[in-house]
């Protein structure tokens with residue numbers, strides 16, 4: 458199977474087993490991130506909640522069905538209610554029988570719900586993904602969905618006097634914090650893991666953290682990556698090298714560079730190998746049906762340091778081939794035009810309907826978060842901010858000015874780093890590139906941060922295992938103690 462047709466499937470399945478996924482809007486990353494090998498059996502049954510299409514227009518009475526899951530195994534009549542918030546991909550039922558939140562639920566006697574985010578997975582508010590319909594896709598509508606779900610469920614099941622606690626990792630981590638911020642009467646406390654609460658159009662810090670995380674493995678590693686990337690940028694200026702490049706990186710068809718976006722897309726795809734691996738380094742994600750979890754920073758930096766493979770450029774190509782092998786991808790499609798075609802397909806069966814089209818829309822209309830190469834303190838090259846911003850116009854007719862305005866409004870609405878609330882805990886991992894937009898030191902005793910040295914994106918949410926570093930186990934305990942203490946107040 459050629460990479461491209463695989464990729465179409467991959468877009469769709471990528472998110473199936475992910476909860477903690479911000480960053481998968483990144484295309485190169487998306488191509489390699491899918492690590493799904495089997496469908497997990499979960500006992501949790503799909504349930505459906507009648508939801509409003511537009512919470513902010515009383516005249517609009519349209520409704521749709523939102524998917525959710527329940528686990529009442531540990532529910533105690535006086536216990537709290539836990540609500541896991543779905544994010545930018547299908548809600549994965551594997552979280553209904555795995556994950557640290559369930560160990561908390563067991564100790565605290567909690568009833569557990571997970572609500573899928575509108576426009577992702579099977580929760581389809583509109584007939585398709587046309588840009589016109591996507592105006593109902595926003596974090597504000599998603600929070601109002603949560604509020605309505607909380608209100609109706611509490612009434613229907615007699616849970617109004619219980620303390621509700623929200624959980625989420627990554628973008629849903631931000632939603633967990635904002636749910637508590639905007640609806641304090643409905644949610645008593647929140648655990649907002651690896652939450653990028655500050656919206657920012659340009660996010661060059663992401664690759665700076667990738668650099669630091671690679672260096673923490675091998676101080677030479679970022680330099681080798683930089684040499685390789687710089688060599689490739691030079692080669693791209695000379696079309697006579699394209700045959701060789703196509704062979705080295707196992708491209709599906711001969712490389713064609715007609716515009717800057719073609720080279721940007723190619724370079725970003727290759728950088729995506731490293732971004733993906735750093736973001737999820739050693740996270741215990743196998744229960745989600747994820748494969749390739751044995752590809753770590755250590756493995757990639759090992760390849761980059763292996764002189765027997767040739768110069769750094771040749772080693773960089775070896776990394777790309779290793780990733781393709783790991784994810785059973787026959788060849789790499791780096792055509793920007795194919796990407797454009799897929800991202801503008803508005804069908805629910807389309808190649809980007811697994812979440813790519815929706816999430817990039819949210820970045821264009823709310824968050825930015827573009828992982829550009831604009832910082833000098835990182836090893837990659839060739840995909841500047843403009844390349845990302847232009848996609849907002851190409852995919853959704855959103856201009857650079859509209860994007861900047863929307864991102865400013867997001868911070869105005871939620872407060873960014875200056876969030877004012879209480880009983881929200883913000884765990885962060887030191888090697889997770891997303892921590893740069895998160896809360897990394899205590900705002901107040903009521904808004905504590907929990908620092909986890911040496912862990913990646915959302916590490917504390919995954920199931921515990923014996924080889925976890927002690928600081929990760931301590932962080933899980935710390936979060937539990939905070940929740941327990943708050944619930945006793």
Ligand SMILES: *[C@@H]1O[C@H](CO)[C@@H](O)[C@H](O)[C@H]1NC(C)=O
Pocket residue numbers: 499500501502527528529530553554555559
């Ligand atoms: C609820 O979680 C427990 C603990 O992981 C698990 O044994 C049980 O199967 C789960 N129930 C459902 C309905 O998912």
Ligand SMILES: *[C@@H]1O[C@H](CO)[C@@H](O)[C@H](O)[C@H]1NC(C)=O
Pocket residue numbers: 697698701
């Ligand atoms: C392509 O690679 C071959 C050997 O692998 C080398 O001899 C040749 O000079 C390269 N061609 C170009 C245009 O760089």
Ligand SMILES: *[C@@H]1O[C@H](CO)[C@@H](O)[C@H](O)[C@H]1NC(C)=O
Pocket residue numbers: 749751752756
């Ligand atoms: C990762 O695991 C797979 C399957 O177990 C194995 O085939 C592959 O060689 C491993 N890769 C590395 C780099 O350890």
Ligand SMILES: *[C@@H]1O[C@H](CO)[C@@H](O)[C@H](O)[C@H]1NC(C)=O
Pocket residue numbers: 802803804806807808
């Ligand atoms: C969108 O994707 C679907 C499913 O892959 C396909 O059948 C359809 O032809 C595509 N639409 C366009 C306009 O390309």
Ligand SMILES: *[C@@H]1O[C@H](CO)[C@@H](O)[C@H](O)[C@H]1NC(C)=O
Pocket residue numbers: 854
């Ligand atoms: C794009 O947006 C502008 C206004 O922002 C509007 O005038 C124009 O008609 C839109 N184009 C399309 C194709 O929707």
Ligand SMILES: CC(=O)N[C@H]1CO[C@H](CO)[C@@H](O)[C@@H]1O
Pocket residue numbers: 885886887888892896897898899906907908909
């Ligand atoms: C990497 C990082 O930003 N870590 C921070 C997480 O939060 C703690 C506070 O608990 C900070 O001290 C760390 O610097």
